[in-house]
Amino acid sequence: MQLPISRRIVLRQSLYVSLNCFLLGHLDFRKTTNSPQIRDIGDGFYSVNGWVITKEELFSEVRT
Amino acid sequence: MISEFDPTASYESLYDICVVGTGPAGLTLALELADRGFNILLLEGGGLDYSDRSQDFYGCESVGHEGWPKFSRLRYFGGTSNHWSGRCRPFEPSDFERKSMNGLPGWPISYSSLEKYLSASMKIIDLDETLGFRPINADLLTDHFYPDSSMQSPPTRFSEKYLDTIRNHEKIQCLYNATAVNLSLNDSHSSTDSILVSDYNGRRSEFKAGKFILCLGGIETPRFLLNCNKQLEKGIGNKHDMVGRCFMEHLNVPLGTFIYNNPDDFLRMEFYTDTNFSNGLDIGNSNISLGIVQKVKSWGRTKAIKTFFKNISCKLDISEKVRFISDFKCPGMGKITTLMEQSPNLNSRIMLSKETDNMGLRRVKFDWQINDYDRRTIEAVAFEFSKQFSKSQLGKVKLNDAIIAGSEPMKIDFGRHSHHMGTTRMSKSAYYGVVDENCKVHDLDNLYIAGSSVFPTGGACNPTMPIIQISLRLVEHISALNRGSC
Numbered sequence: 001m002q003l004p005i006s007r008r009i010v011l012r013q014s015l016y017v018s019l020n021c022f023l024l025g026h027l028d029f030r031k032t033t034n035s036p037q038i039r040d041i042g043d044g045f046y047s048v049n050g051w052v053i054t055k056e057e058l059f060s061e062v063r064t
Numbered sequence: 065m066i067s068e069f070d071p072t073a074s075y076e077s078l079y080d081i082c083v084v085g086t087g088p089a090g091l092t093l094a095l096e097l098a099d100r101g102f103n104i105l106l107l108e109g110g111g112l113d114y115s116d117r118s119q120d121f122y123g124c125e126s127v128g129h130e131g132w133p134k135f136s137r138l139r140y141f142g143g144t145s146n147h148w149s150g151r152c153r154p155f156e157p158s159d160f161e162r163k164s165m166n167g168l169p170g171w172p173i174s175y176s177s178l179e180k181y182l183s184a185s186m187k188i189i190d191l192d193e194t195l196g197f198r199p200i201n202a203d204l205l206t207d208h209f210y211p212d213s214s215m216q217s218p219p220t221r222f223s224e225k226y227l228d229t230i231r232n233h234e235k236i237q238c239l240y241n242a243t244a245v246n247l248s249l250n251d252s253h254s255s256t257d258s259i260l261v262s263d264y265n266g267r268r269s270e271f272k273a274g275k276f277i278l279c280l281g282g283i284e285t286p287r288f289l290l291n292c293n294k295q296l297e298k299g300i301g302n303k304h305d306m307v308g309r310c311f312m313e314h315l316n317v318p319l320g321t322f323i324y325n326n327p328d329d330f331l332r333m334e335f336y337t338d339t340n341f342s343n344g345l346d347i348g349n350s351n352i353s354l355g356i357v358q359k360v361k362s363w364g365r366t367k368a369i370k371t372f373f374k375n376i377s378c379k380l381d382i383s384e385k386v387r388f389i390s391d392f393k394c395p396g397m398g399k400i401t402t403l404m405e406q407s408p409n410l411n412s413r414i415m416l417s418k419e420t421d422n423m424g425l426r427r428v429k430f431d432w433q434i435n436d437y438d439r440r441t442i443e444a445v446a447f448e449f450s451k452q453f454s455k456s457q458l459g460k461v462k463l464n465d466a467i468i469a470g471s472e473p474m475k476i477d478f479g480r481h482s483h484h485m486g487t488t489r490m491s492k493s494a495y496y497g498v499v500d501e502n503c504k505v506h507d508l509d510n511l512y513i514a515g516s517s518v519f520p521t522g523g524a525c526n527p528t529m530p531i532i533q534i535s536l537r538l539v540e541h542i543s544a545l546n547r548g549s550c
Contacts, residue, residue, distance in 0.1 A: 050463045
């Protein structure tokens with residue numbers, strides 16, 4: 001997925017800083033969140049380091 | 065009657081039917097045909113129990129994906145039923161509606177022509193018909209996937225259940241340690257005259273029968289036909305080079321892990337692909353199973369402390385850091401496994417190796433391949449199931465790296481289910497298969513094959529029960545032929 005560069009930086013930093021609170025609270029992203037792998041898998045869903053979440057979850061749950 | 069094969073003994077000069085192999089197909093055929101009055105010669109290459117000497121004949125050269133062909137089947141009385149898990153699930157009607165899959169024709173017979181033998185096959189493998197096939201997670205419905213239904217056989221060990229019946233049946237002559245090494249055809253190569261049998265010392269005898277039925281499994285049946293090359297250079301039934309091709313397994317693809325929203329209520333869940341989804345995308349069917357893989361491992365005087373650490377570390381998301389104190393998974397975490405349909409693929413095949421066994425038969429060169437069709441099945445099922453799991457508020461799925469990496473081709477590691485299918489596939493035309501709609505080898509009057517090797521497509525169901533259904537169908541066909549000739 002191609003995001004604007006500023007948005008990518010925000011997203012990356014956000015994931016790094018606040019993933020303890022991400023989604024269900026115990027998805028262990030921290031080891032890899034310096035460069036989260038995000039893939040658009042269609043129908044409004046994204047894969048973030050393997051976790052399949054909705055677009056709304058991807059953006060609304062990340063603290064900025 | 066049952067006895068060890070003795071090449072010096074005198075046996076009957078002509079049997080009505082020779083059945084080769086004593087797995088679920090062979091024993092079902094032998095018993096049912098004998099009960100209808102046919103005089104049966106039943107051959108088993110191994111003994112009455114497991115031995116390394118017998119199992120060694122399954123040793124082979126593996127050049128494709130590893131499928132453990134030596135140990136995923138058993139070479140003694142009862143065959144692979146001696147270690148099957150017992151899971152039973154019938155084919156779907158939609159499995160018979162596909163006209164083709166990956167460019168090769170599908171089933172040439174209807175679903176109903178097998179379904180009529182479901183009840184009888186359930187009795188053979190000790191399933192209680194009154195219970196029926198019921199889903200274990202009936203209330204969890206999602207789009208494109210529905211709760212899968214299966215039943216569990218004890219599992220029936222055919223050797224234990226039917227040995228005495230075979231021993232006491234006056235219409236059956238069962239010989240063990242009797243390896244079939246060749247078939248002799250008549251001069252015009254239109255029918256089979258006799259079968260050559262060998263003991264472990266290489267001493268041989270020839271047996272004549274009116275009909276021959278090979279029930280040797282998805283690997284050994286093509287091996288035997290290819291080794292019967294004294295009269296036909298390419299082997300018997302192999303005029304169009306189809307013997308051994310289209311080897312299919314059920315792919316055991318680990319999709320990933322999941323977190324379930326209500327771990328306290330969790331039971332094992334199984335889903336199955338909806339027909340519109342799989343046929344619409346032209347992909348294989350799939351069973352998807354979810355299970356919690358690890359519960360808290362804590363006991364003794366430290367149990368309370370370990371449980372305390374577990375609870376607090378899961379809440380604080382520091383479970384990895386404290387795992388050295390108490391080995392556990394957080395509540396609700398589990399893994400997703402699958403039983404996926406592999407498409408028929410001409411390049412996935414059983415061939416003959418240059419190496420021979422002690423009987424002088426060339427061993428198997430085993431080349432299990434998947435292709436882009438199968439990778440498309442894996443990706444489509446993985447992505448769609450993950451979405452539906454989330455949409456249904458059941459929880460979240462974490463897919464394995466290989467699935468989301470998007471590499472071409474997908475570098476997915478997958479396992480086997482030890483379901484060997486497709487290598488003598490059923491087809492209307494001899495160009496696309498080895499046997500016709502009645503399991504008779506094309507162009508041969510009296511040679512039949514029973515077992516999963518005749519499946520042109522494999523669905524996503526365990527094959528033992530369908531193997532029995534197809535065997536019972538063959539029993540009826542042969543009985544009808546006999547009535548017609550009387």
